[in-house]
Amino acid sequence: MEHVDTIVIGAGIAGLTAARLLVGAGRRVVALEARDRVGGRVHTDRSHGRVTDLGASWIHGVEDSRVADAATASGMPLVEFTVGGYQPDGRPIAYFGADGHRLDPGATARFVADVRTVDAALGPVVAGSAPEATYRDVTEVALAAQGWPAERTARVREYLEHRSEEQYGVRIEDLAAHGLDDDVIAGDEVVFPDGYDRLATSLAEGLDVRLSHVVSRVTWSPHGVTVPGFAADQVVVTVPVGVLQSDDFVIEPPLPDRQRAALGRLRMNAFEKVVLRFPHRFWDADVHAVRQLGPDGAWWHSWYDLTRLDGVPTLLTFAAGPVARAIRGWTPDRVAASVTAQLRRLYGADVPDPTDVIVTAWQDDPFARGSYAYMTPGSTTRDHDDLAEPVGGVLHLAGEATWTDDPATVTAALHSGHRAACAVLGRHVPIAAAWS
Template sequence: MSGSDEASASRPSADARFDTVVVGAGVAGLVAARLLAAAGRTVVVLEARDRVGGRVSTERRDGLVTDLGASWVHGVTDSAVAAAAEAFGMRTVEFTVGGYQPDSRPITYYGPDGEHLSDADARGFAKDVHALDATLLGVVAESAPDASYRDVTEAALALQAWDAERVQRVREYLEHRSEEQYGAWIEDLAAHGLDDDAIDGDEVVFPDGYDVLPRRLSEGLDVRLEHVVTSVRWSADGVEVAAQGPLGGLVLHAGSAVVTVPVGVLQSEAFTIDPPLPEPVAGALSRLRMNAFEKVFLRFERRFWDDDVYAVRQQGPESRRWHSWYDLTSAHGSPTLLTFAAGPTAVEIRDWEDSRVVESILEQLRRLYGERVEEPTEVHVTRWHEDPFTRGSYAYMTVGSTTEDHDALATPVGGVLHLAGEATWTDDPATVSAALHSGHRAAERVLGQAIPIDTLWRDDSAVPVAAEA
């Protein structure tokens, strides 16, 4: 049963008791709740929004499907997300370019002068990027604790026998990669901030929408939508969770809680944990930040860009704001380009009207394609920084942070409080995969036993429909 219906709103609003309260109905929260419920525990999920999914958000309008939040599965090999999607019958389209690769799929490059790079020049540039990355592995491993990603990339560039022009082209690429991967300026990202930047297998997107995943995961669960949690109190006796719902305030008591709100919410005054989080959780949280990262979708009457490409990339000073456009036509069924406002650009355009954002993008496209560029028929600019339930898109490691901070953030507190979500998983943070695995880990810790992850989608592990509290 989902908390979106009237029956949910009519439930008692105070002093209910559960085995576990899960805060947040994103993928991490739903995975934890589903596994706990399948194990026979009484679980309730409190969700501030009027939908499940969190940062997996799909818009359906006029027959068009747009994933405003998470889009890609970054590598389907041995991916639990890919396995779940297959089990749930979710259609996929291969689109292996979401990891900001310099090649491997058709990518058209335009030089600083706006002229199309020859195939040979594009291959040469990609070869330079791969050479730099090979050098970078050793430089990062030997870097100081307070080194930034700028520090290590500059050190790696200095080891190449290149002229200034080659160095600058790769330097730009590294700046853009840090922004597109983590929505952070290269000088603000920790040296180890891209340690997880690896793709194993093809990447895929979902033409019918990524939100099918959380909707399927929520089936049978007691999910109470439009319940904004304001505080979590914990002690050796359990937890007390206070929230504001459609019918007013409520307080729920439980033996444990799994809190899956984003880092930006954890760090805000609108959400309190009492007593305050201890070390090492507090220290890890202090070294993470929510990024500045927005999507801009442009739909057109017809394609004007290069045929049979996955992406178009622009080099040179003109690429400072807009540099990469992704051709989503095969996934969307209509001519569509996606670009990202990331890092400083995302901050710069926060006060811009959508029309100004579009004109800025079209100005750059016209440098490449001239008068063939038409006005888009539809535009969507995301505004995740304005969302009080995210306060950004996802977390990144600030200078001084280490990869261990992700797992440290998930250290159990008092044996009763568990944090989960994309920022709490070391291997591939900032992904749905990280959220899913973190929810799985939280459930295992609550239960004190291992749980096969395919319990999430096995036919024989359906969650019983929740009874009313």
């Protein structure tokens, strides 16, 4: 059996950050990664000479962002793209009405103002909501307070439904009232023309990472931890919530009641990317995104123009929540046909078939079991931090689901890895030491 100071399970951003800080502090660390690559849910496809981020894509706000600092230190090019947080405006968006025709600037401004009005009313409603309230419950209260006609209310309600799905990959009635408390963008958003995975490979440099090493059991006591083949003083577990909740990953003895209760109120979502490349651009060249309103947009309602990344006409859309589950097992061509039918409704029969289609399948990934975690009704924002409370002085949980301020993001993963490293060391170390 190999002995080290600390075992890190998972070589995603959280695990790599923790490992790098611990190694920098003089600890002997081994990182065990089930996949044949580092990065976890930060994963870039480079087939056919093209760069496609299959998992995380955006930094949602570069202002005071440690992820932006790390990316810059790693020499990663950044391209501004400020519409990724399902914002109603921010950058030019082409809105199409329920009749399939593009809204004029006045109608667009009125719709955006309605969304902003309801958002302003929503904050106090969420703050005063009951513990079991859903995001549907609180949005309905905020909508009713406006006293608008049915059609006007329906359009904003639809927007709020799509925001829940696109932000957290879950139906609005299944998301906790506080589930979008973190939906704040500070500064511009950016994407990565060379791929987000450069961050993971940079963090992994010089670390002892054992790839294709699946861990199914962690045994701990106040005296230390073991996993098959390894023993250590402490362990940092960074596997996703879906894996933590499965029978394929066992922590023995089980987590204390506080952590188990917090874990039980979180779920992995269903959220897939659909990337379509076309022979030519048929959509508006002056917009960052295209959105359609009305019942025809129940599945496919938002497309993001990624052409600026490499010059190839490219649209990104999302299969979110119920849609992701419905298309599970579909071929990429079938998904593309479904998406393209809606684009033809907006832009006409001459819209060409895509030349290339990529559809992700995070739901079927045994080492992810979804894209990221969301809060179910009855959960609180404190559940994220409770999950990360050290156990027995030797067991530490980290990852995007364990950070309260900005969960479900690379930012959360990075900060949670930093917190775990500080807990292992028993002292503070600067987070920038992971990349400086």
